[in-house]
Amino acid sequence: MKAALIQLNAGDDPAANLPRTTELIAQAAGQGAGFVLTPEVTNCVSQNRQHQMDVLQHEDADQTLKSLREAAIQHDIWISIGSLALKTDDVDGRFANRSFLIDPAGRIVARYDKIHMFDVTVSDSETYRESAGYRPGEQAVVADTPFGKLGLSICYDIRFAYLYRALAQAGAEVLLVPSAFSPVTGAAHWEPLLRARAIETGSYVLAAAQTGTHAAAIGKSRKTYGHAMAVSPWGEVLADLGPEPGIGLVDLSSAEVSQSRKRIAALSHDRAFEGP
Numbered sequence: 001m002k003a004a005l006i007q008l009n010a011g012d013d014p015a016a017n018l019p020r021t022t023e024l025i026a027q028a029a030g031q032g033a034g035f036v037l038t039p040e041v042t043n044c045v046s047q048n049r050q051h052q053m054d055v056l057q058h059e060d061a062d063q064t065l066k067s068l069r070e071a072a073i074q075h076d077i078w079i080s081i082g083s084l085a086l087k088t089d090d091v092d093g094r095f096a097n098r099s100f101l102i103d104p105a106g107r108i109v110a111r112y113d114k115i116h117m118f119d120v121t122v123s124d125s126e127t128y129r130e131s132a133g134y135r136p137g138e139q140a141v142v143a144d145t146p147f148g149k150l151g152l153s154i155c156y157d158i159r160f161a162y163l164y165r166a167l168a169q170a171g172a173e174v175l176l177v178p179s180a181f182s183p184v185t186g187a188a189h190w191e192p193l194l195r196a197r198a199i200e201t202g203s204y205v206l207a208a209a210q211t212g213t214h215a216a217a218i219g220k221s222r223k224t225y226g227h228a229m230a231v232s233p234w235g236e237v238l239a240d241l242g243p244e245p246g247i248g249l250v251d252l253s254s255a256e257v258s259q260s261r262k263r264i265a266a267l268s269h270d271r272a273f274e275g276p
């Protein structure tokens, strides 16, 4: 199976982002991809709550979700929408940061709400409080496909190794990490984190990404790191998209997964211990 990573420079206008996303999906399908992955917040990169209240939709009315389901049918491909920012009915008014897996019939076969919230002070001038805007999920998700079992995750989740271990031990062979990483932490940590999760679990890691300076009509614009990346189950970097929007293709083979897990069977060597 050929998988395609998509790297986007989405702004805060979902209607303007959508045609650029569908164009890259068409390009990936045209180059033979049967599985296309988009980054975190594919529909809207915004740090302004009022603007998000104005432009975000509930899941059943979201145009990006609707169009990408149609794209899956049109191109006869699987699509992982890394995430959509969506309104919910929660009493606290927070949004969902929700990932979707779409099959070639356009059906939603899995959903995942980001579990770990990016509440971090990166530097004096750069603070994130994701949990103020988004309600975290509580359910880890794996999904069966004809090209292997997928383990779903989003961005900051990458720093919590036990999640990926749990996904792989539940049978996942391909771990998805759609992201909108900060430039500072991306330069310091992105590649080693992705490679570590692949090595620890003997799984493919596929990480679509947001990149560049994100246009914001309202509020301040945000920058992300880019470098959408695919890592083999042995830990090799198979693709690194650098800083520009675009696509990257990689071949997935479940034989590679079983071979690395045979060489280093750490996934089945857990031991119970006491302490510390």
Ligand SMILES: O=C(O)CNC(=O)[C@H](CS)NC(=O)CCC(=O)C(=O)O
Binding pocket: 040, 041, 044, 045, 046, 085, 097, 118, 128, 130, 155, 156, 157, 159, 180, 181, 182, 185, 186
């Ligand atoms: O804000 C939104 O609309 C969607 N959420 C995100 O983009 C989130 C929270 S700001 N980004 C990350 O998790 C980056 C993690 C990261 O950079 C790291 O772990 O170092």
